[in-house]
Amino acid sequence: MLRDIIKKEILDNITSPKFVFTFLLCTILILLSVYTGVTNYRAEKKEHTASLALNKKNMESQPNFSSLAGIGVKVSKPPQVLGTVVNGIEEAVGRVAPVNIVADPNLVDSKYSSNPVFAVFGPLDLMFIVKIVLSLFAILFTYDAIVGEKEKGTLKLALSNEVPRDRLILGKAIGGYISLLLPLLIPLVLSLIILLITPDISLGGEDWGRLLLIFLMFFLYLSVFFSLGLFVSARTSRSSTSFLVLLFIWVVFVMVIPKVAVITAGQIRPIPSVHEITAKKDAFLQQIQTESQKGYLDWVQKNRTDAQKDPKAFEEKFRQFLQNYQQEMTSKIDENNSAIERDYQQRKRAQQNLAINMSRISPASALTFGSMTLAKTGVNDFDRFLASVRAYKPIYTKWINSKLAQSINFQTGEQPKISLDDMPQHTIEPEWLSRSLVRTIPDFALLAVMIIVFFVGAYVSFLRYDVR
Amino acid sequence: MLEAIDLTKRYEDGELALDGLTFKVEPGEIFCMFGANGAGKTTAINLFLNFIPATSGTALIEGIDVAKDPLKAKRHVSFVSENVMLYGNFTAVQNLDYFSRLAGKRTLKKKDYAEVLDRVGLQKEAFDRRVKNFSKGMRQKLGIAIALVKDAPNVLLDEPTSGLDPQSGREFLEILVQMRDKGKSVFMSTHDIFRAKLIADRIGFMRRGRLVMMKTAMELAHEDLTDLYIQYMEEQPAQPSAALSA
């Protein structure tokens, strides 16, 4: 009997006009999103490789270490391959961080800053399609699941037989869910094939694991709206009411809660603006510069007599002084900057966490944050990257300072050719899947809890539903 | 056999829809229940199908208390509801197939369905058409076919002839008579005095949830049912509405 109910439910859905419409729209949107994702990724990867090469060439062509110090080094973040399905903040935040002696490294050159019109609509990635469009479809497939049968009179007719109510709702839930998945399956499989055959895209074993988890999260998210639809349709006595109620809840979940959470978190835990932070850093830099000017003059004043006595010894002493002094001043700058930065990051993180946790009552936020974490395109990954660049800065500074000091030649004023062979390179520890998984446990758990709550609600409501 | 014992239903809003209703429909008997709109006919049928709980009293199907063992009781009853819409995306045959399966009939073939649909007078071209575009009468016929396929010993019908054209109405009466001859207990709520008189073995009048008259076909043979109906509906002037209109 359960099989008959499931079969009927699937057939009923498949033969309805909404199914054809859903199927077409799903196919077009999913394929379009993966296509744009893949194209973007390939372009970004190319750009990344080109900018690495250009940067290297640029550095190598510098005549001496002081001009090398002048241009600094550019560290750039490679694009994430899973950004093809979950774009996250890849486009919103820059992926290049210039590192030099003075300025504190920051991410610059985002796609949005160079082309702000992109920022208006955001990326059309698979996650967006699932979050907005497919969740609406889940509602479309369930809003009249129960109340619609009551209106058609078929509920009465079915229950005039020896049919237990729990069997009926179970059959309807399973059948309805299958018919919702049917229009998704084909385009999703096609997307996977696209990812497999596109030349520049290579997914490692871990990436497949992540992709699988992202898909799992998509299905859980859709299940939330599916069971919510069942629930509301078992609590209303008119399908138009059910649809309106569901639409209202959808707007609150998808549109309102995430934004309100961010705004509220900003109110509860305010953080200084980036300008304030930069101004603070600049002020200190200025102070250090005047200070070092003075210290430098003082030293020359004090040691002037030595210069006349033994120029050779003076030169050596001066070189030593310069190197140490430069190092001292830059590390002062670094220390100050990193102190400011540490404080700022800590407060920013507190605010972010508050916003994330508050918005998590909405399944849409759980989906957003969870899938971004799994795709490594979230806020956290950019923070990690920036932190690694900031950790790299003192290492680089120490190297360039020593080079600068060694290359001063008081006799000829000539400087030796540069060599980048022993320049320390920026490295970043990749985030392991297990670590990402741990961070997404709350999201998975929240989605699962919502599914259970809504489904149990639907089940219990249907057992007492007035079928007349 | 269908049996109502002192069946009473008071809705949540205080409306007393059934007030101590007692009757019995024996096997091989057609019982027609009349009553003005709102008299409580549909409520009685809903109680027999356990769609709503009774306030007091008992409804028995084949001696099984519907409130105690609804699933077992429902095994023995077919039901034709008033204006059922059915699944619009399904054809007549698909609808029939689904409800037959729910009724526990899983061995029926397309031929059997065609036979039943033919019997209720649905035109052949409509068998494989979507029910969405069916007329009210065509849907009613399909509803009757669904009840026929279940072939239960008891039949509950709520205004089954509404929407049927004269020819189909006549064919429908024949179906009811065949059911009676097979020994089924048939309970039908209706407003169609003319047709009911042709086939009913017993007739009951309901007023404000009470059975105010019950007579056998023999007793009614020489009475004008319409006059009797109006007489019973107007008698007992204790109603405030009657007092107002007077």
Ligand SMILES: Nc1ncnc2c1ncn2[C@@H]1O[C@H](COP(=O)(O)OP(=O)(O)OP(=O)(O)O)[C@@H](O)[C@H]1O
């Ligand atoms: N869910 C409900 N809540 C409150 N009162 C109800 C409910 N359903 C029916 N009633 C009331 O119960 C009474 C009997 O209604 P019922 O539907 O049984 O009448 P009926 O005899 O079938 O009428 P009709 O000939 O119009 O079909 C009416 O007064 C009606 O208003």
Ligand SMILES: [Mg+2]
């Ligand atoms: Mg009625």
